[in-house]
Amino acid sequence: MPDTWLDIAPDAHFGPSCLPYGVFSTPDRPERRVGVAIGDHVLDLGAAARAIGAPFAGAVSGASLDPLLASGRPVWEQVRAAVRSWLADPVREGDLRPHLHERAGVQLHLPFTVGDYVDFYSSEQHATNVGRIFRPDQQPLTPNWKHLPIGYHGRAGTVVPSGTPVVRPVGQRKTPADAAPLFGPSARLDIEAEVGFVVGAPSAHGERVPVASFADHVFGVFLVNDWSARDLQAWEYVPLGPFLGKSFATSVSPWVVPLQALDAARTAPPVRDPEPLEYLRDAEGEPWGLDISLEVRLNGHLLSRPPFSTMYWTPAQQLAHMTVNGASVRTGDFYASGTVSGTGRGEFGSLLELSWGGKEPVRLPGGAERSFLEDGDTVAITATAPGADGTVIGFGEVTGTVVPARL
Amino acid sequence: MPDTWLDIAPDAHFGPSCLPYGVFSTPDRPERRVGVAIGDHVLDLGAAARAIGAPFAGAVSGASLDPLLASGRPVWEQVRAAVRSWLADPVREGDLRPHLHERAGVQLHLPFTVGDYVDFYSSEQHATNVGRIFRPDQQPLTPNWKHLPIGYHGRAGTVVPSGTPVVRPVGQRKTPADAAPLFGPSARLDIEAEVGFVVGAPSAHGERVPVASFADHVFGVFLVNDWSARDLQAWEYVPLGPFLGKSFATSVSPWVVPLQALDAARTAPPVRDPEPLEYLRDAEGEPWGLDISLEVRLNGHLLSRPPFSTMYWTPAQQLAHMTVNGASVRTGDFYASGTVSGTGRGEFGSLLELSWGGKEPVRLPGGAERSFLEDGDTVAITATAPGADGTVIGFGEVTGTVVPARL
Numbered sequence: 001m002p003d004t005w006l007d008i009a010p011d012a013h014f015g016p017s018c019l020p021y022g023v024f025s026t027p028d029r030p031e032r033r034v035g036v037a038i039g040d041h042v043l044d045l046g047a048a049a050r051a052i053g054a055p056f057a058g059a060v061s062g063a064s065l066d067p068l069l070a071s072g073r074p075v076w077e078q079v080r081a082a083v084r085s086w087l088a089d090p091v092r093e094g095d096l097r098p099h100l101h102e103r104a105g106v107q108l109h110l111p112f113t114v115g116d117y118v119d120f121y122s123s124e125q126h127a128t129n130v131g132r133i134f135r136p137d138q139q140p141l142t143p144n145w146k147h148l149p150i151g152y153h154g155r156a157g158t159v160v161p162s163g164t165p166v167v168r169p170v171g172q173r174k175t176p177a178d179a180a181p182l183f184g185p186s187a188r189l190d191i192e193a194e195v196g197f198v199v200g201a202p203s204a205h206g207e208r209v210p211v212a213s214f215a216d217h218v219f220g221v222f223l224v225n226d227w228s229a230r231d232l233q234a235w236e237y238v239p240l241g242p243f244l245g246k247s248f249a250t251s252v253s254p255w256v257v258p259l260q261a262l263d264a265a266r267t268a269p270p271v272r273d274p275e276p277l278e279y280l281r282d283a284e285g286e287p288w289g290l291d292i293s294l295e296v297r298l299n300g301h302l303l304s305r306p307p308f309s310t311m312y313w314t315p316a317q318q319l320a321h322m323t324v325n326g327a328s329v330r331t332g333d334f335y336a337s338g339t340v341s342g343t344g345r346g347e348f349g350s351l352l353e354l355s356w357g358g359k360e361p362v363r364l365p366g367g368a369e370r371s372f373l374e375d376g377d378t379v380a381i382t383a384t385a386p387g388a389d390g391t392v393i394g395f396g397e398v399t400g401t402v403v404p405a406r407l
Numbered sequence: 408m409p410d411t412w413l414d415i416a417p418d419a420h421f422g423p424s425c426l427p428y429g430v431f432s433t434p435d436r437p438e439r440r441v442g443v444a445i446g447d448h449v450l451d452l453g454a455a456a457r458a459i460g461a462p463f464a465g466a467v468s469g470a471s472l473d474p475l476l477a478s479g480r481p482v483w484e485q486v487r488a489a490v491r492s493w494l495a496d497p498v499r500e501g502d503l504r505p506h507l508h509e510r511a512g513v514q515l516h517l518p519f520t521v522g523d524y525v526d527f528y529s530s531e532q533h534a535t536n537v538g539r540i541f542r543p544d545q546q547p548l549t550p551n552w553k554h555l556p557i558g559y560h561g562r563a564g565t566v567v568p569s570g571t572p573v574v575r576p577v578g579q580r581k582t583p584a585d586a587a588p589l590f591g592p593s594a595r596l597d598i599e600a601e602v603g604f605v606v607g608a609p610s611a612h613g614e615r616v617p618v619a620s621f622a623d624h625v626f627g628v629f630l631v632n633d634w635s636a637r638d639l640q641a642w643e644y645v646p647l648g649p650f651l652g653k654s655f656a657t658s659v660s661p662w663v664v665p666l667q668a669l670d671a672a673r674t675a676p677p678v679r680d681p682e683p684l685e686y687l688r689d690a691e692g693e694p695w696g697l698d699i700s701l702e703v704r705l706n707g708h709l710l711s712r713p714p715f716s717t718m719y720w721t722p723a724q725q726l727a728h729m730t731v732n733g734a735s736v737r738t739g740d741f742y743a744s745g746t747v748s749g750t751g752r753g754e755f756g757s758l759l760e761l762s763w764g765g766k767e768p769v770r771l772p773g774g775a776e777r778s779f780l781e782d783g784d785t786v787a788i789t790a791t792a793p794g795a796d797g798t799v800i801g802f803g804e805v806t807g808t809v810v811p812a813r814l
Contacts, residue, residue: 116564121647135646142645147588148579152647153560153654157523157737158612167613169732172555172684181554183684205565205656206574206813232732238549239542240528240559241648244732247560249612277579277590325576325639325651326813330564406613406733 004087008039013394014103015039016087017387019080020255020396021220023064024106032063032109035101036083037255037396042106043083044099051095054082065112065256069200069219070331076200076219080260108254110161111222112198115333117159117250118322119194119226120151122313124270126341126349133357134234146274149313149321151335154226155247162253162398166227168375168405169248173231185405186229188358189373192339193296193306193349193381194224196252197315198332205328212283214316217329220256223294223381223398224336227251230352230372250336253381253398261393265385267291269314279324280317288316292395294340294383296349298373301364306340306349308383375404411494415446420801421510422446423494424794426487427662427803428627430471431513439470439516442508443490444662444803449513450490451506458502461489472519472663476607476626477738483607483626487667515661517568518629519605522740524566524657525729526601526633527558529720531677533748533756540764541641553681556720556728558742561633562654569660569805573634575782575812576655580638592812593636595765596780599746600703600713600756600788601631603659604722605739612735619690621723622666624736630660630701630788630805631743637759637779657743660788660805668800672792674698676721686731687724695723699802701747701790703756705780708771713747713756715790782811 003016014020014037024035024042035042046061048054056079059071068079086092121127124141127150131140144150168189174181200219203209209217226246233245269282269289282288292308313321318335339349348354351372354362361369373379380399387393410423421427421444431442431449442449453468455461463486466478475486493499528534531548534557538547551557575596581588607626610616616624633653640652676689676696689695699715720728725742746756755761758779761769768776780786787806794800 116562118650144579144581144588144642144645147581148643150643150647151650153562153650155523155560155734156563157740158734160612167733170615171732172551174551174554180681181551181684183686205567208577208813229732235551236555236557237646237648238551239644239648240557241644241646243525243558243560244728244734247729247734248732274587277588279590321651322654325578325636325655326574327562327565327651327654333564406615 003084005090005093006039006041006087011392012039013384013392015391016084017391018257018261018393019083020257021065021068021111022255023109023111025109026101026106034060034062034065034068037103038087040103041100042103043096044101048096048099051099052086066332069112069198072201073216076258077260080258108161110159111254111256113332114156114159115330117154117156118151118335119154119338120149120313120318120335121338122149122311122318123338123341124312125310125343126339126353129341129348129353133352147276149318151318151322152241154250158247159250159252162251162400164251164400165403166249166400167403169229169232169244170405170407171229171232171244172235174235181235186231187372188230189402190228190230190351191296191379192226192228193294194226194336194339195292195308196222196224196334196336198256198334199329200331202330203323203328206326208326209319209323209329211281211316211320212286214288214319215259217319218259218315220258221262222256223253223383223395225251225379225381225398225400226336251398251400253396255396257393257395261387262290262385264388265291265393267309270310270312272312279320282314288314290385292383292385294349294381297380298364298370299378303354303362304346304348306347307342308340310342311337311340373402375402377402410491412497412500413446413448413494418799419446420791420799422798423491424798425664425668425800426490427664428472428475428518429662430516430518432516433508433513441467441469441472441475444510445494447510448507449510450503451508455503455506458506459493473739476519476605479608480623483665484667487665515568517566518661518663520739521563521566522737524561524563525558525742526561526745527556527720527725527742528745529556529718529725530745530748531719532717532750533746533760536748536755536760540759554683556725558725558729559648561657565654566657566659569658569807571658571807572810573656573807574810576636576639576651577812577814578636578639578651579642581642588642593638594779595637596809597635597637597758598703598786599633599635600701601633601743601746602699602715603629603631603741603743605663605741606736607738609737610730610735613733615733616726616730616736618688618723618727619693621695621726624726625666625722627663627665628669629663630790630802632658632786632788632805632807633743634658658805658807660803662803664800664802668794669697669792671795672698672800674716677717677719679719686727689721695721697792699790699792701756701788704787705771705777706785710761710769711753711755713754714749715744715747717749718744718747780809782809784809
């Protein structure tokens with residue numbers, strides 16, 4: 001990895017093959033700026049682009065990624081190529097050094113203005129597990145599951161950046177054993193380890209985005225923790241789906257990994273049987289399975305390693321499905337994969353599955369046990385993927401600590 | 408009705424007791440401006456406020472209602488009182504006349520930037536009808552229905568102003584009789600006649616909005632047509648709720664009637680049995696049932712008159728429920744009541760109910776029949792409510808014409 005004059009370890013998560021985008025501020029300058037993570041540094045991209053006179057300086061000089069997202073794929077490719085060349089060219093070191101900040105010293109913010117947020121449900125193992133736990137008397141997968149990527153709209157206004165404390169939600173719950181609904185803090189607060197995809201270039205209302213156009217619309221990828229109150233959800237979700245069991249908070253990682261960084265991570269998705277309808281078929285030779293390996297930690301203890309490569313529906317299929325009815329996507333709309341769960345406990349992406357509905361608590365070091373989250377618990381989700389030439393693509397982390405309910 | 412120097416009929420829908428807000432442009436000046444409807448005119452509110460030197464001119468001088476919504480209840484009351492006094496005071500006629508436009512000649516736009524859109528399901532009659540049609544082998548109301556206002560998030564990015572053509576959605580459908588899913592234009596395109604409520608003053612993340620604080624947060628009321636593709640919906644909606652069956656378009660009326668205009672329309676909601684949990688109880692002596700009478704027309708033919716006063720859950724309860732888990736509301740978030748249906752066919756708010764799932768088509772003048780919408784059909788929803796001193800509060804209309812699917 002000699003493609004930079006910066007001193008970066010060969011196995012660094014944010015090496016020159018990654019170059020994720022985010023929004024940062026510094027203690028001495030609280031205004032938000034667009035940054036690129038490189039090694040242990042953040043490059044102030046707007047300042048650097050202006051200093052160098054880059055033609056795209058306007059798209060990266062705002063307080064969020066919104067203008068860059070809206071500028072479209074040719075500009076995304078131009079910006080990435082320029083940053084790579086700057087970091088590789090020793091002549092540029094003098095131009096860039098003044099705009100590099102120690103990553104440990106910056107504050108990271110929500111990287112873009114969230115439009116609509118859609119949450120899918122595309123892990124066969126997760127959907128099977130949830131079906132078995134929630135509806136033990138029925139087939140675990142509903143009849144539609146293998147025909148379309150099931151999804152629903154989540155609450156955009158409560159999407160928060162990594163590090164935001166999560167207030168334990170309050171609400172109604174009722175099991176068949178309860179005579180009437182109970183009211184109070186959720187007793188089954190959970191996580192969902194997911195991968196998110198943000199739309200840059202919008203689509204027209206009334207027109208579809210085919211599977212093959214995925215990379216023309218989606219800008220990049222990040223991590224999502226879709227906090228879930230299982231007791232509120234179980235009581236409310238029939239017939240119109242999750243609402244308060246999900247809407248209290250959704251945390252996202254601050255660094256958006258551009259799709260171009262994931263070329264080496266593309267992989268064939270699982271065989272789909274039955275074959276999906278034509279609008280959902282993978283583009284010829286262009287599968288959008290992604291070999292992203294997640295890790296979920298509770299209070300520093302590794303709980304599981306969910307493998308994104310096992311997802312039944314790819315993000316390209318999800319986008320095609322979401323727009324097949326003519327619904328448009330806008331800059332800043334994002335969608336999440338659904339909980340990523342592989343085979344076996346070591347690969348499950350929620351406590352609901354890891355504790356099998358609370359029946360088999362997870363053991364933590366020191367003798368503690370967890371079926372669901374307790375106040376003070378901190379959950380962190382991280383991920384990596386293979387990068388170009390044997391490098392590692394890191395996604396950083398999405399983390400949050402549970403704070404007590406407000407009654 | 409002598410409270411204005413304008414010549415307005417006593418039974419006018421947009422008299423001095425109503426004064427709804429909207430966003431308009433004129434053929435000679437395409438920039439969007441905030442307007443108030445009065446009789447057959449639109450007052451350019453920003454221009455008038457600036458001419459008069461009103462202290463709130465800044466809040467009404469933008470291209471949408473957003474700044475006014477965000478300014479909070481004291482400003483909402485101040486603006487309304489000022490406009491009423493201007494219209495009543497003959498001395499102001501000279502100031503205002505230059506800023507009055509013929510209502511028939513203006514173009515109306517989406518009045519505010521939509522944040523999150525939540526759709527409730529709060530008509531007992533509608534939920535009962537849908538349960539009987541969709542799940543004939545089960546109890547029509549799910550066990551949770553009388554304990555909480557069921558709702559879900561809809562797609563904010565496809566909320567369109569009245570008059571926008573509605574492209575027939577395409578997608579998957581499958582009945583139990585079909586061996587595999589079919590793909591194509593929806594054959595069961597429907598409407599839902601609803602009432603919408605837009606949030607002005609935001610709430611803090613992690614805190615609830617009690618029932619008694621409804622009028623501190625909600626700015627006003629308008630009409631909603633939540634277009635629905637029943638065949639797509641029936642196949643997709645288990646287990647996570649409606650998605651593509653709804654997300655292709657939601658039409659809203661252009662005039663937002665301020666909550667203050669509806670004082671005389673407040674009425675006791677139906678008796679709730681069992682009594683709801685404490686956070687959902689009506690504030691003492693302050694019920695938020697609303698006596699709004701809707702009318703639904705198909706190609707000019709009156710289909711039904713849904714009575715909003717029959718809604719089981721009030722908008723104050725809906726807001727309290729939506730935030731009880733700590734979810735915040737933002738300026739521009741709006742929520743819709745759910746389809747308004749009263750007792751009997753003459754009061755149903757959807758074709759699904761009016762044709763009883765397609766089994767009993769509606770007869771139209773000239774011998775035509777409809778179970779669901781055909782290409783070229785135009786649906787218009789209008790409404791009125793009692794205003795102060797025997798006046799009528801009008802809501803204008805939300806209308807849309809179905810155009811053929813794009814394959």
